[in-house]
Amino acid sequence: MTPTHALPPQRPPRRPARRAVLHAATALVLGSAAFTLLPAGAAHAEDLRIGLAADVTSMDPHWNNSGPNNAIALHVFESLVFMDKNARYIPGLALSWKPVNAITWEIKLRPNVKWHDGSPFTSEDVKASLERPEKLVNSPGSFTSYTKPIARIDTPDPLTVRLTMSVPNYANLANDLNSVPIMPKKVAATLTQADFDSGKAMIGTGPFKFVRFARGQEIVMERNPNYWGPKPEWDRAIFRIITDNGARSSALLAGDVDVIESVPSADVAKLKQNPKFKIEQQVSWRTIFWQMDQSRDNPPFVTDKAGKPLGKNPFKDARVRAAISKSLNRDAIISRIMEGLAVPASSIVSPQIFGHPGTKPEAYDPEGAKKLLADAGYPDGFGLTLHATNNRYLNDAAVAQATASMLTRIGIQTKVETLPVAAYFTRARQGEFAFQMLGWGSAAADVALRSITGTPNPKTGYGTWNWGKYSNQQLDQLIEKSLTTVSSDKAREENARIAAKFALADHAIIPSHSQLAMWAMKKGLKYEARTDEWSLAQFFHKE
Numbered sequence: 050m051t052p053t054h055a056l057p058p059q060r061p062p063r064r065p066a067r068r069a070v071l072h073a074a075t076a077l078v079l080g081s082a083a084f085t086l087l088p089a090g091a092a093h094a095e096d097l098r099i100g101l102a103a104d105v106t107s108m109d110p111h112w113n114n115s116g117p118n119n120a121i122a123l124h125v126f127e128s129l130v131f132m133d134k135n136a137r138y139i140p141g142l143a144l145s146w147k148p149v150n151a152i153t154w155e156i157k158l159r160p161n162v163k164w165h166d167g168s169p170f171t172s173e174d175v176k177a178s179l180e181r182p183e184k185l186v187n188s189p190g191s192f193t194s195y196t197k198p199i200a201r202i203d204t205p206d207p208l209t210v211r212l213t214m215s216v217p218n219y220a221n222l223a224n225d226l227n228s229v230p231i232m233p234k235k236v237a238a239t240l241t242q243a244d245f246d247s248g249k250a251m252i253g254t255g256p257f258k259f260v261r262f263a264r265g266q267e268i269v270m271e272r273n274p275n276y277w278g279p280k281p282e283w284d285r286a287i288f289r290i291i292t293d294n295g296a297r298s299s300a301l302l303a304g305d306v307d308v309i310e311s312v313p314s315a316d317v318a319k320l321k322q323n324p325k326f327k328i329e330q331q332v333s334w335r336t337i338f339w340q341m342d343q344s345r346d347n348p349p350f351v352t353d354k355a356g357k358p359l360g361k362n363p364f365k366d367a368r369v370r371a372a373i374s375k376s377l378n379r380d381a382i383i384s385r386i387m388e389g390l391a392v393p394a395s396s397i398v399s400p401q402i403f404g405h406p407g408t409k410p411e412a413y414d415p416e417g418a419k420k421l422l423a424d425a426g427y428p429d430g431f432g433l434t435l436h437a438t439n440n441r442y443l444n445d446a447a448v449a450q451a452t453a454s455m456l457t458r459i460g461i462q463t464k465v466e467t468l469p470v471a472a473y474f475t476r477a478r479q480g481e482f483a484f485q486m487l488g489w490g491s492a493a494a495d496v497a498l499r500s501i502t503g504t505p506n507p508k509t510g511y512g513t514w515n516w517g518k519y520s521n522q523q524l525d526q527l528i529e530k531s532l533t534t535v536s537s538d539k540a541r542e543e544n545a546r547i548a549a550k551f552a553l554a555d556h557a558i559i560p561s562h563s564q565l566a567m568w569a570m571k572k573g574l575k576y577e578a579r580t581d582e583w584s585l586a587q588f589f590h591k592e
Contacts, residue, residue, distance in 0.1 A: 102311035197510030344518035404494025404545030430460025
């Protein structure tokens with residue numbers, strides 16, 4: 050789960066710029082002129098009701114680095130660097146970020162920004178916010194991978210922040226600054242979720258103010274009349290949690306919501322044919338993939354054919370991992386399960402993302418998979434329970450069942466257990482599973498590799514979502530090389546591709562597919578489909 054935050058007022062439609070992660074030199078001069086404000090008085094006195102597909106587990110923007118939480122948080126809390134709909138970095142609460150020397154970056158903050166309580170936004174708030182993730186204990190999805198590279202934070206004046214990095218020539222600062230929400234210094238001292246969930250600590254700079262949070266039901270925001278950028282068109286944004294696909298579509302058809310995200314594949318055709326509705330879509334940056342326990346000698350849910358513990362870990366053998374990849378009929382998953390609303394995956398990031406290696410999806414080869422299993426010492430296969438979510442990704446439970454069937458065909462007798470996302474993430478992070486589904490979206494391949502395949506290391510922040518504990522020193526070095534390539538975008542992207550190819554060849558994870566990001570809405574609304582899949586109320590407009 051990709052985890053990025055906060056977005057700016059958008060420019061009028063134009064041809065997309067060349068995709069690239071901002072290199073240090075290109076970030077130096079970006080400022081408030083980078084976007085055009087909407088005309089004053091554009092607001093309408095009405096509500097926007099959005100049907101969300103996934104549960105939101107906390108209002109604390111630093112507690113769990115998951116897409117649903119991040120998307121909601123950025124209505125209230127903003128980050129120093131924003132991201133547009135095509136995953137390109139642009140100025141946010143920071144007007145510029147530039148290197149002073151090999152280890153020091155200087156950030157100039159946007160002036161005249163106010164917190165929701167009317168107090169001024171300053172560099173001290175930035176410092177407290179960047180220091181806060183490290184203080185949160187037992188976070189289910191830590192933000193520390195974005196803050197670990199920072200060795201020291203100085204605030205020479207209210208609108209200047211200087212970061213001393215622990216890694217020389219650090220090239221990924223724009224992503225990190227985009228990924229950490231900023232809150233007032235006095236709020237950053239709050240370490241309990243309850244104060245955020247109740248609204249007590251919900252003081253941001255964003256276009257909406259917090260009204261209420263009913264866990265599993267709805268989140269209500271109201272327009273911030275003093276927002277520094279264009280005011281939203283809506284008096285209130287009401288986000289209703291509707292994880293059931295059928296119920297979400299029914300709510301739209303009945304007029305109970307104005308828009309839904311993650312349109313169920315079974316309903317796409319009829320909604321497209323209904324003149325009362327419209328659909329917006331584009332390929333998501335999210336790759337759905339499988340992680341395998343590659344650290345323990347006797348992982349749970351791995352058995353012999355009789356159901357007894359196998360006594361060893363087959364996933365430590367690269368041949369077994371390769372066999373699993375060859376067993377996946379990705380084209381069948383796309384056509385039959387996803388009903389054409391996805392593309393086959395060949396890497397940890399989707400094809401349009403910076404650093405995608407340009408590789409093709411691994412060919413379906415069940416006979417080759419059986420031979421690899423036999424060569425690895427499993428001619429009769431083994432037993433496995435596969436774990437996945439059933440309310441997080443598009444058709445996730447059905448994808449899990451199809452994958453299990455494909456594994457069973459090559460001799461890995463596979464059962465399926467699916468869980469709601471909240472329970473699933475908690476158990477998966479605690480290492481309770483051996484083979485599990487995860488979806489991840491990122492603006493760059495090296496950034497995704499750092500979190501998903503990097504050797505878990507609290508000091509560096511690598512491997513924060515590496516549930517399978519995959520570890521390869523050579524890949525770690527390739528990731529680090531890419532993340533410290535500041536000579537040019539082209540050079541960094543080439544290094545990111547090399548790292549992604551290495552991870553793919555070693556089958557560090559097993560990529561399945563990249564789903565389409567889709568919204569269905571009533572006619573009269575417009576929304577530019579976002580590669581990050583997020584439903585952002587401030588960017589919905591009336592036609």
